[in-house]
Amino acid sequence: MKALVRSMMVPHRIVLLLIGVAIFGWAIYALDWSWLPEYIQNGLLLKGLWTTIYMLVISWAVGLFLAIWLGLAQAAGPWYLALPAKGFCSVIRGTPLLLQLWFFYYGLGSIFPHFPSIRESWAWEYLRQAWPYALFSLTLSFAGYEGEVMRGAFLGVPKGQLEAARAYGMPRFTILRRIWLPQAVRRVLPTMGGETVLQLKSTPLIATITVLDLYQASLQIRQDTYIIYEPLLLLAVIYLIVTGIIVALFHLVERQVPSKRS
Amino acid sequence: MKIKSLVIAGVAVLGFAGMVQAKEIKVGVASEPYPPFSTLDSSGHWQGWEVDLMKAICKDQKLDCVIKAVAWDGIIPALKAGQIDVIMASMSITAKRAKVIDFSDKYYETPASVVAPKSATFKATPESMKGKVIGVEVGSTNQAYAKKFFAKTATLKTYQTQDQADQDLAAGRIDATIADKMALEGFLATSQGKSCCKMIGDLPYDNETLGKGIGAGFRKSDTKLREEFNKGIKDVRANGEYDKITKKYFDFDIYGS
Amino acid sequence: MNWLLGLFEPGHALGLLALDPPGWGGPLLEGLLHTLEVAAGAYIVGTLLGVLGAFGKLYGGPLVKDIAAIYTTAVRAIPELIEILILYYLVPDMVNKVLLSLGRDRIDLPPMLVGTIVLGFVLGAYMTEVLRGAILAVPHGQIEAGRAYGMTPLQIAWRITLPQMLANALPGMANLWLNLTKDTALLAVIGFNELTETSLQAGGTTKAFMLFFTAAGVLYMLISVLSGRLFALAERRARRGQPSLRGGGV
Numbered sequence: 001m002k003a004l005v006r007s008m009m010v011p012h013r014i015v016l017l018l019i020g021v022a023i024f025g026w027a028i029y030a031l032d033w034s035w036l037p038e039y040i041q042n043g044l045l046l047k048g049l050w051t052t053i054y055m056l057v058i059s060w061a062v063g064l065f066l067a068i069w070l071g072l073a074q075a076a077g078p079w080y081l082a083l084p085a086k087g088f089c090s091v092i093r094g095t096p097l098l099l100q101l102w103f104f105y106y107g108l109g110s111i112f113p114h115f116p117s118i119r120e121s122w123a124w125e126y127l128r129q130a131w132p133y134a135l136f137s138l139t140l141s142f143a144g145y146e147g148e149v150m151r152g153a154f155l156g157v158p159k160g161q162l163e164a165a166r167a168y169g170m171p172r173f174t175i176l177r178r179i180w181l182p183q184a185v186r187r188v189l190p191t192m193g194g195e196t197v198l199q200l201k202s203t204p205l206i207a208t209i210t211v212l213d214l215y216q217a218s219l220q221i222r223q224d225t226y227i228i229y230e231p232l233l234l235l236a237v238i239y240l241i242v243t244g245i246i247v248a249l250f251h252l253v254e255r256q257v258p259s260k261r262s
Numbered sequence: 263m264k265i266k267s268l269v270i271a272g273v274a275v276l277g278f279a280g281m282v283q284a285k286e287i288k289v290g291v292a293s294e295p296y297p298p299f300s301t302l303d304s305s306g307h308w309q310g311w312e313v314d315l316m317k318a319i320c321k322d323q324k325l326d327c328v329i330k331a332v333a334w335d336g337i338i339p340a341l342k343a344g345q346i347d348v349i350m351a352s353m354s355i356t357a358k359r360a361k362v363i364d365f366s367d368k369y370y371e372t373p374a375s376v377v378a379p380k381s382a383t384f385k386a387t388p389e390s391m392k393g394k395v396i397g398v399e400v401g402s403t404n405q406a407y408a409k410k411f412f413a414k415t416a417t418l419k420t421y422q423t424q425d426q427a428d429q430d431l432a433a434g435r436i437d438a439t440i441a442d443k444m445a446l447e448g449f450l451a452t453s454q455g456k457s458c459c460k461m462i463g464d465l466p467y468d469n470e471t472l473g474k475g476i477g478a479g480f481r482k483s484d485t486k487l488r489e490e491f492n493k494g495i496k497d498v499r500a501n502g503e504y505d506k507i508t509k510k511y512f513d514f515d516i517y518g519s
Numbered sequence: 520m521n522w523l524l525g526l527f528e529p530g531h532a533l534g535l536l537a538l539d540p541p542g543w544g545g546p547l548l549e550g551l552l553h554t555l556e557v558a559a560g561a562y563i564v565g566t567l568l569g570v571l572g573a574f575g576k577l578y579g580g581p582l583v584k585d586i587a588a589i590y591t592t593a594v595r596a597i598p599e600l601i602e603i604l605i606l607y608y609l610v611p612d613m614v615n616k617v618l619l620s621l622g623r624d625r626i627d628l629p630p631m632l633v634g635t636i637v638l639g640f641v642l643g644a645y646m647t648e649v650l651r652g653a654i655l656a657v658p659h660g661q662i663e664a665g666r667a668y669g670m671t672p673l674q675i676a677w678r679i680t681l682p683q684m685l686a687n688a689l690p691g692m693a694n695l696w697l698n699l700t701k702d703t704a705l706l707a708v709i710g711f712n713e714l715t716e717t718s719l720q721a722g723g724t725t726k727a728f729m730l731f732f733t734a735a736g737v738l739y740m741l742i743s744v745l746s747g748r749l750f751a752l753a754e755r756r757a758r759r760g761q762p763s764l765r766g767g768g769v
Contacts, residue, residue, distance in 0.1 A: 012582045016589075093697070094743035095736045096704035099715050103732040106426070106719075109433035110728040113458060119434055128395075128435040130419075201598040208708065210419055210426075215600070219335060220420065223401035226362040228339040232605045236597045243596040288627065293710030295723045302720050305540040306549065330630075333710035336608075343612040344625050425723045454726050 027233065035225045036234070039217070048217030049238065051131075052203050055138055055213065060199060063142030068181070070143060071150025085147065092144025098205050100141065105133045105209040134206035142199050146188075149195070153184035189257060193250030197243050214238060286328050287487065289316055290346030293331035294423035298448040298511045299352050302331075311511045315369060316350050318503045319494035335400050335422060338362060341479060347487065349479035352442065354403040356473035364482050366491045368475025370444070371518030374404050376462040377431065377446045378438040386463035388412050394437035395419055397427035404440045406471040412440070432458040440465065444516055475518060535725055536734060543721040543731065550717030551738050557634050557713065558700045564639025565699070566692075569646025574676070576651050587647065594644035600705050606637040607709050630711045638702060645695050653688035654680055686757040693750035700742050714738060 008017065039045050073085035092100070108127075112118055118127065126132045157180055165175045204215035218231040225231075291308060295301040299312040308329045320327035327348075332340045337353075340346050341363060355365045376386040384390040392415040398405040400420045408418055419436055421427040427439045428449045439446075443464060449455040480488040498504045499517070508516060538544040575587040594602065611628045618626060657680055665675040707716035718735035722728035 010581065013585065016582075016585055090743075091736070091740065095739040096701040096715060098704045098707060099718070099732060099735055099739065102715075102719060103729070103736065106429060106722065107729040107732050109430060109435060110722075110726060112433040112435075113454075130435075197596065201600075204598050204600045205705075208422060210421055212420075215598075216420070219400065222339075223335060223405070226338055226359070228342065228608055229605065232601055235601050236605065239598055239601065240593070240596050286627070293712070293716065293720070295720060301724060302546075303540065304543045304546055304721070304724075306546055331710050331712065333708060336604075336709060339608050343608045344615045345611055345628070345630070423723075429723070429726075429728075 031230050031233075032227055033230060035221060035227065035230075039221055044217045044220065045214070048212055048214040051212055052200075052214040053242075055131075055135060055203050055206065055211075056196075056200050059135055059138035059142050060196060063139045063199075064146055066139070066143035067146030067150050070147030071152075071154050071184070072176070074147070074151040075154035089144050089147045089151075092141055093148065097137065097141050097202055098208065101133065101137045101205055101209055104137055105130065108133075130206075130210045133209060134211045138199070138202065138206065141202065145198075146195065149188055149191070150184060153187040154180065156187050157183045186257060189250075189254055193247050193254075196246050196250065200239070200242060200246065285326065287320070287325050287348060288330045288346045289320075289327050289348045289350050290330050290332045290337055290340060292334035292337060292351040292423070294334055295425050296352060296423075296445060297425075297452070299445065311507060311516075312350055312352060314507045314510070315498070315504070318498045318507060319491060322497045322503075323490045323494040325490065325494075333422070338479070341481060344481075347480070347484065348491070352445070352476050353479055354473040355475055355477040356403060356406075356471070358406075359473075359479070363479045364484070364488055365477035365479055366488055367495055368477050368518075369495050370516045371475040372442040372444040372516070373467065374407055374440055374465045374472060375443040375446050376438050376440055376465065377450065377459050378462050379431070379434065379458055380460050382438065382460070382462065384438075384462070386465055388415050391416050391438060393417075395435075397421055397430055397436040397439040399424040399427060399441065402441070403472050404442065407465065407468060408440045410468065410471050411465075428455070438462065444512075447512075533730075535721075535727055535730060543717075543725065546712075546717050546721065547714070547731070547734060547738070550712055550714040550735075551742075553631065553711070554700065554703045554713040555742070557631060557638065557703050557706065557711075558696070560631075560635035561638035561642055561703075562696060562699060564636060565642025565646050565695070568639065568643025569650045572643060572647030573650035573654055576647060577654060578672075591644040591647050594641055599641055599702055600708060602641055603634075603637050603705050604709065606640065607633055610636060630706070630709070634703070634706045634709075634711055638699065638706075641702075642695060642699055645698075646692070649691035649695060650684065650688055653684040653691070656687045657683045682757075686754065686761060689750060689754040689757055693747065693754075696746055696750070697743055700746070701739070 008014070070085045070089060073081040074089070077085065112127070118124060161179055161183065162175060165179050170178070203213060207213055207216035207219060210216075215235060218235045221231045222228070291300045291313070296310075298310050300308055300310040302308055308331070313329070316327065316329075319325075330346050332346060334351065337346075337349055337351055338359070341349055349363070353359070353365075355368060359365070376391075378384070384394065388411050391412065395417045396408055396412055397419045398408045398421070400422055402424070405418070405420065408416075412418065419427075419430075421430070424439075424441050424445060427436065427441070430436050431439050432454050446461065450459060450461060478488075478491050480491075504517070505515070535542055536544045536547070538548070572587050572590065575583045576591075579587065607630075610633055614628060615625045618624065661679055661683065662675055665679045670678070703713050704715040706713050707719065710716065712720070714735050718731040722731040725731075
């Protein structure tokens, strides 16, 4: 903390800080925030924020789990597993997420009328809502990007480590669990914060398929009030804060994990 | 030196490429298809009742109009920011919108109606549609109407475009949609609409949310352009051009009383 | 097999992709062209900003360094979609406000131009980081040698740093290009008729969503595969005369 304060006590930084405070003050007084209390009170913004966060957390966790297998299949699997995994990752990484979302939501939706029996099935309760498609697409997207990262991480673990484990007579799955995976995860940890922020920044796209996330909430406010910039600025600030929290969290985790500095 | 001049040249090229100095009137339509009023055909031309009417008005007033497609949910911001000069996107004249932009006189009128799958048994009332999922277009008068009368008993689902709401109605994801009657008639006339859905009925009029007919939108400062459009609407109504266009798309008069 | 055909309902589906009306192949290719045009323009803008940002971060005074840091941090922390929306309204608004206050007429900023500037501005932040890393990887002795020959800083930048960092920067730049071609899809949200928006319009009109989204996806994959190849070629060219990495050189 002390170091931070000292680093800010340089003339040009004080000026920058003052400019920042001035812009902030101007934004509060000169711009129109009269709508804000109403939408905090009726819970729209909070509901949106909650949706954004659970979409991020679940798609992150499930996506990462899938990514481990995708990475493993590419790094060590037989060709009939490696090839589909590689194909999956390239398609996900080669096409826009927006297109993937629309493909699943509107594309699948357009073929439902041809199969009326779908509406009788247990899955219909989920298929008729929008959030399962959003979660599905976000998860696949994260799995695709991280699958590629995990592939590199698995391949980056020194061969000697695995050979040593084999020499000890460890079963293959134990090698994976105790040696290969932990070392691969340690390798991706430094970039994981950034990747998570990228995933957070993808979440507003789900608003285009009617999911009420933070971005959709601001869209509705804009439609209600015809105010152009203020809801978007508030949105930018909220995302900035969430990004800050994510970066700080990963920083903390990274410090917890012991690593040998060579 | 070279880098600096490169940067300057790049900025200059980009800057000047965009400066079209002609006095064109940029008419904003929603970039999403809204049949039968404005749709994009596969050769990239906008067509439909509203597009034809716009052309007739511009011809009458000798205005050089070009169509510019803007996303519906950003169409008022686009007008205010000067990306377009006129909104002609089946926008209802409401008191709330009139606070932000100016409107021409109305050029057509439409009630709000309910459309639902063929199997539906409910009527077009909040009581009868209790617990249903209703699709509405974001920022539309129908959304405001549904919020006022239906939100307490039913679930509203908000779409970027009415076309997407129609799509989800056909897919069975929503139980009904509330929208402009004229547009819903257009949807019910398509093969998809015919096979899935039916008209449930019109909703009672509400001045606060539904407004007074459909008009063209202008920036508050553009009084001259607005008057030219008003004059144009009057002229095409008088010289029969309006009815001629209407006959192409509807078998009744949509101007209203 | 019937269900497979059902995917491409209604009608004789693949005919909808014909190049001439009533097929939607023409507009789709035009959407692809718009995507490529915006991406190429934004890439140029972003690279220029990235060069400025990287040199600013490395060699600028304390103020320049801080401003560059604020630029790269803020731009990379906020979702591109929201940046695009804010700037899409803000840029033409500002330009016209300035022009009106100077007593000039409003000008029309085409969506293509605004999209290019906005995406370029966002890309510049990422490019700054890539180029900064690449410049740092240029051996310091090379620069010192240049200085010893009496070269000016600009000469050193143009003749030594830039050509050598290019090889280091190309993999990162290739990634940014691929991300950029996909980020152009975000312009669909403001109604710009690039590839994704066109496929939605075609799907909305014909109801053959699956077909057009698949077609657009294939076109994006083509861009991705082809530009991947091109960048690999470029990198090999830029590494001419450098010790091979594979051989376990330096």
